[in-house]
Amino acid sequence: MSDHLKMKSLYGTVLYFLGFLLLWEWLRPIEELTPTGNIERFLFFIILCLLLSFFQVNAWISAAVKAAYVLFTLHLLFFQGSVLSLAWLEYFFQDFFHNLSLLIHQDWYHLSDLFRSLLFFVLLWLMAYLLHYWLMVRKKIFIFYFLTIVYITVLDTFSPYEAKYAIIRIIIIGFVLLGILFFSRLMEKEALHHQRLQMKRWLVPLSIMVGGSAVIAYAAPKADPIWPDPVPFLKSYTEGAGEGSGAGISKIGYGTDDSNLGGPFIGDNTVVFTAKDTSKHYWKIETKDVYTGKGWELSDTPQEEMIVKSGELVPTANEALYPDRPDEKAQLLYQIPYTHVVQPYGIMKVQGNDGEEFHFNNVTEKLVAYKNAQPFKLQTYSVSYKDPQYSMKNMKAANASSFDPADQGDKDFLDRYTQLPDSLPPRVEELAKTITKGKDNWFDQAKAIEQYFKKPEFVYDQVNVTIPRDGQDYVDQFLFENNHGYCDNFSSSMVVLLRSIGIPARWVKGYTSGEYKYSDTGNISAYEVTNNDAHSWVEAFFPGVGWVPFEPTKGFDNNVDYKYDQDIDKSSTPPPVKKEDQQPKKPEKKPLQDQASNSSDGFSIKDLWGNIKEFFKMHWGWTMISILFVAAIGWGIFRTRSRWIPHVLVLRYRRKTGDEVFTNAYLSLLKQLDRSGLKMDDGQTLRSYARYIDSFYSTREMSRLTALYERVLYRQDPKAADWSESRKLWENLIKKTTG
Known part of the structure; x- marks a missing residue:
């Protein structure tokens, strides 16, 4: 060697x-x-x-x-x-x-x-x-x-x-x-x-x-760092939980720490779970009862962990409240496993966890799966529930004089759910009284406060959301200064306004209904819930009814079902809304050819574009695979072009006749040599390049072809080269470029 x-x-x-x-x-x-x-x-x-x-x-x-x-x-x-x-x-x-x-x-x-x-x-x-x-x-x-x-x-x-x-x-x-x-x-x-x-x-x-x-x-010795460590900031940026849970920039999603609310957040469309259900509704995880002026915490009320076996009634189940409501069942499939159960309103039973048990917290009403005495991350489970219908008669009968805390079995019930910090500015209570002026019952007062946040000065915003200054109240800032915020701002403000006029209320965390994806068997539909659907809302208490959800956040609707069971003026009150009318109608999926034929004018660009989008939405996976497959084939063909193009050129010029055939064939040969890596240097003559090609392939064919080409080029005589005689030389040489 x-x-x-x-x-x-x-x-x-x-x-x-x-x-x-x-x-x-x-x-x-x-x-x-x-x-x-x-x-x-x-x-x-x-x-x-x-x-x-x-x-x-x-x-x-x-x-x-x-x-x-x-x-x-x-x-x-x-x-x-x-x-x-x-x-x-x-x-x-x-x-x-x-x-x-x-x-x-x-x-x-x-x-x-x-x-x-x-x-x-x-x-x-x-x-x-x-x-x-x-x-x-x-x-x-x-x-x-x-x-x-x-x-x-x-x-x-x-x-x-x-x-x-x-x-x-x-x-x-x-x-x-x-x-x-x-x-x-x-x-x-x-x-x-x-x-x-x-x-x-x-x-x-x-x-x-x-x-x-x-x-x-x-x-060598190292000097101490001059700049502060950026890692804590980066971690707070990426580990933020909940809409605005914690100061600074947060990442949206469910989290447990809500002690410091405020500040912007970034979206996250990661799928958390898929719900297969007959209708769409909110999914509740837990409640919190102490407002600190900066966020939400749990009170010192003794917390009990009640054990609920798979298939048993949960402690909050009360079938007597909804005797006429049908039994419903939802199946939950987690993409990001959690230990907690997301609950629909009116939950009766939860089944899953391989027949093990669930722990129910009497303060937060949070259900957590346990297996072998340890919290267990769920992948799939089902819940049975009765979709609640809240009695207007009982809610409108509720007020301060008709409410007896002793009926709740908790003497501290009213103090606990009307708690407010001493630092709350008086103007918050004054605003609540102004909003509810002329309303003589808790329900009308709660609806008035809920509607107050629909005013144009309140803007749903995820970016331009300020963090309260030291000593400044979170709710007061939103109500009187910024008016820009997301669900935490709206829900916390409504709870505080309700409590300031004596209505028991609490703060609730969970997810909205998610996005409709497809229809399953029967009337079951699949809804995909992502971190972007993490949400907070309000529950107010009404004797004889229980906790009723309210949705103050602008742009959101909880679709609460009210039972109009009192004698009211029908001319001024809208008729009862049927449950099926409240749910958004799922578009009936028609075959693409039927959709295309619905246009009265025959062909429609709009309908065609809609059909294409629908087809891609339904078959995007296979479409992408097909595109990648075709792209891979195209890339392979392009990468190997120096091997197959010579055969195409041979077939192309084999049967051609005429004065220009030799010239075109020679120029095609030069391009093929360039493609195969034998490039002509700048300033190099054809004869020099021909000698280089001949030495590379150990032949004399390129020099002979070049001599014929120069004779044609310089004499301006296309017939100076006989293609029938030179074709064999040209074919032998161009085939050698295939490697």
Whole structure:
């Protein structure tokens, strides 16, 4: 082997080895931060991929070897018996197509470990190929190096992974790689061959400089940071829970800490659960009863955890309140597992949790799943309920004189649910009295306050929401200063206004009804609830009725069903609204061809566009797969064009006749040579380029064709070259460009 080839082989070995070490840093945290085991099998797969690239094994053989290793490893990890058995392969493909369907529907949580391992192998396969491309083709590694640093530093900052030594390793490996690749590009630019002495003169000082700098930097004393640590701010930005739960920028979603409300938040459309139900309604999680002036907390009332077995009546169930209401049932499927149960109003029973128990908090009314005496994250369960209908007669009969706290079995009931901080400005109570002036019962007063927030000066806003200053009341600021806010502002303000005039009220957290997705069997519909649907609202208490929800937030409607059971003036009061009339009508899904024919004018661009959108909405998964498949085929055809275009050109020019055929065929040959990588340098003559092509292919055909082309070009005589005689030369040469 010549010195040049030996040097080239050594150079490639060093590059691949350093690239492998850099890629290894991506795998080191996985074993520590995830339950992934057998990490050495994935490392060996990376080594296998790099070795196949280093020895330039045929692409099809290389792919077959890699696929065989992946299948063998998956069988070793997840199956028993012989690897040659067809039984495990049948299960493997069944699992593959099942998980592919889950992948299309973005159901990441239920992907099997077998399929996750397969995806991980595919990812490593792609990364190994990219590493080969960056090192040996582009000879540039900065992007991958930079991403490695970002990846490790983020894990070191926001996870338990300790990356102190990893950073040092990455700096040393990366700088040496960057130096070697720069040297290689410099040698190519100057048209010099790799020589052992030149490589040593470059590599040895580079290694000493990088290694010595790393040692000195690690051992040297470090000054204290000048700037404050940004991590607490970033964590508060990403871990905020609930609409505005906590000061600063929050991320919308359900959370438990509501002690400091206010400030803007960012949206999050992550799906939390899917509800299959006969109608859409709010989903309640818990209530809070102490307003502090900044947010909501729980009172010192003794909290009891009552145990409810799966299928038993929950403590709040009261069938006597809704004797004429039908039994309903909803099925809940969590995409983000939680321990708590989301409850519809009128809940009777909850079933699920593998027949285990639920704990009910008498203060918050929160239901939490337990299994083996520990909180248990639910994936699916069902609730039975009676959709409540609230008696107008009883609610309009409620006022301060008719209410007896002793009837509730709690002597502190009224004090607890009319509690307000001493720091609340008096103008809040004055506003409540002004709003409810002339109303003689609690229901009319509550509706007046609810309607007050529909005034144009109140704006639903998620961004321009201020945080109360020190000593400033959260509700007072919203009512009299900003008037911009979201559900927490509206709901907290209504509870405080109700309490200030003696009406028992509490703050409620949960989710709105979500977005209608599709119809299931019978009259069941599926509603998708995301973090963006996290919400808070109000409940007011009425003797003989119980807790009744109210919705003050602008743009929201809880669709409360009232029973008009009193003698009232029918001319001034709207008739009772039927339950089915309150629910939004789901559009009847017609076949696309029926929808297109509904236009009275025949063809309609609007109808056609609607049909296209409906089709894409229903089949977006397969549509995207088809697009990606066609794009992959197109990309493959484009990438291999230098191999198939010559055959097309041969067929194209074989039967052509005429004076211009030779000229056009020669120009097509020049383009094909350029596509195949044999580019003509700027300023290079045709004869010089022809000699270069002939030396490359060990032939004289290009020089002979070029001589004929120059005769045609300079003599201006198209007949100077006989195509019937030169075609054979042209075909032989252009076929050689296919490789």
